[in-house]
Amino acid sequence: MRRTLSAAAVALAASALTVAAAAGPAAADVPPTDYGKYVSISGPKGLVVGGDWGVWTLQAKNPNATADTQDHLVLNADFLSDRSQLQVEYRTGSTGAWAPAPMNWYQMSSNPAFSAYLGSLDLAGKALYIAPHSALTFQIRARRVPTSAETQPFPIEFSAFLTPALGAYGQGGNFVARADTGVVPLGLTTTIKGLPTTLPADGRSRLFQIHMTTLNHANWQIPSASFFIWQGQKYGSMSGPNACDAEVDVYDAPHHTWHKVGMGAAGVLDETVDLTHWATGPAWDRTVNARITLGAGFKSAADGTVGFGYYPGSGDPDYFWATQQLTSKTIAGAPSCAKPVSGVPTPSSSPTPTGTPSAPSPTPTGTQTGPSATPTSGGSLATTGGGSDAPLLTGLAAALVALGGTTMAVLRRRGRRA
Structure with missing residues (x-):
């Protein structure tokens, strides 16, 4: 828990x-x-x-x-x-x-x-x-x-x-x-798939996936995670975009329903992506199907990002598993509010690992130091660096909390x- x-x-x-x-x-x-x-x-x-x-x-x-x-x-x-x-x-x-x-x-x-x-x-x-x-x-x-x-x-x-x-x-x-x-x-690697780095703010929904794999078929028993949309220094807010400007939804395959999830810097009580029930695939090769919809009012500067993972945006250290650049393009005549379009995502075509992979050297690699301007994977979870302009918790305080x-x-x- x-x-x-x-x-x-x-x-x-x-x-x-x-x-x-x-x-x-x-x-x-x-x-x-x-x-x-x-x-x-x-x-x-x-x-x-x-x-x-x-x-x-x-x-x-x-x-x-x-x-x-x-x-x-x-x-x-x-x-x-x-x-x-x-x-x-x-x-x-x-x-x-x-x-x-x-x-x-x-x-x-x-x-x-x-x-x-x-x-x-x-x-x-x-x-x-x-x-x-x-x-x-x-x-x-x-x-x-x-x-x-x-x-x-x-x-x-x-x-x-x-x-x-x-x-x-x-x-x-x-x-x-x-x-x-x-x-x-x-041993946990997370990638964002199918999400362009620039999206038109046209009110249309676009499907993408979060893919999580672990070495050695290990089940990390991770129950939940969160998205964080940071609109950059010029437009960004720790609470994420306004509800009318953007929406992120996650697909619940067993019940054929979409769940609206949070977009702000999540504290430990605020993780809104239920990995236990919504992610598909075996414990070592999991996929989250999601969609993002941007209304005409959404603005994102060149340093805007979308992050997914554990306590995204909650301070130093930031436990992002994956981050990606997210900038927007204004579209004339687009709906002012994001209104997601219903639909069923295409099943993931990613292969399921077979056999037992050998363990790599226990030396951390792929360490991130904050939101990246290009799609990245979170090979090492214990990363450091501020992913926000106003950290909520830092150092020992974060660890104790x-x-x-x-x-x-x-x-x-x-x-x-x-």
Whole structure:
């Protein structure tokens, strides 16, 4: 089930930002700029859902002249809507057999209707002995597995802590240093088909399709999405075009009906395209049949776009799956209001994938940085960049709101004695 937006979540996000900003090192002798001298994590920036393993190397370091005998090396993975979506194994060093990681999982959401799991692993299970001017190496490998829960497009945050003791919910407590890396879910490609980049504002309906495919026949369990029509800086509004100027409808094949859907920047409560019931085809090869109608009053500048996907236009990061240029051409004598013409779309001629595709390298490709001037596909969901002129939510606030009021512990740090 999709997470919801609440005033409490917004307030929590704002307060968390304030606390985080105030939680910097006081009289500590390991400033954040030196964290890399004590702990590091390196590995791929993405994992293909249903694909191969990715490997990360973690190091606990001691740059000082005395041995470190009090610190643990802890890995946290957050957040997942279903903890079974991440499989983790580990080993000491960079060779040898892998063993299942004894992850401790914690439900971090304060809303029982929405899950947000954090996994925590103490790599050695005890305090380390790190000799002076040396480092200890561990490795983990992980893979993303589709389950009956939705695969959220947000990155999993892998955080490595050097800490003397674990805090509540597997957090790093008063940590010495930390290192972080985001790992995005990969394998979903979305394209807009059959929609010209320039449309006459003549009141006529034009059919087009949204085509979504996933690697490895993975079912991401995505229940809904939204359209966002941005008319460009000159004419655009975050609420989308006026109702009389444009209309987008999606075809419901089982019931032979069209559904009018939203065109504005959608918040998490406002996704109006029911993929569960309206999209056709198998879970790994889905098609949405749609139509767009522009009335004479529709105006769109050269930087106008139509977007489709997850939280389109909702701020930074923008989770567009696909965007395309959309400009309009004025037609004399055209109807002032968009009045869609009924009809049945032609069945999709796109082939259905057969067999099991091999998983590509778990390195994100095709990353978008905002609405594109040409048709594009959303190969990587965890993109960044503003797709609107007035972002609604940004940074940590957006992440917390997406978690529907998740209760999160604020991590602290302590000084390191030389």
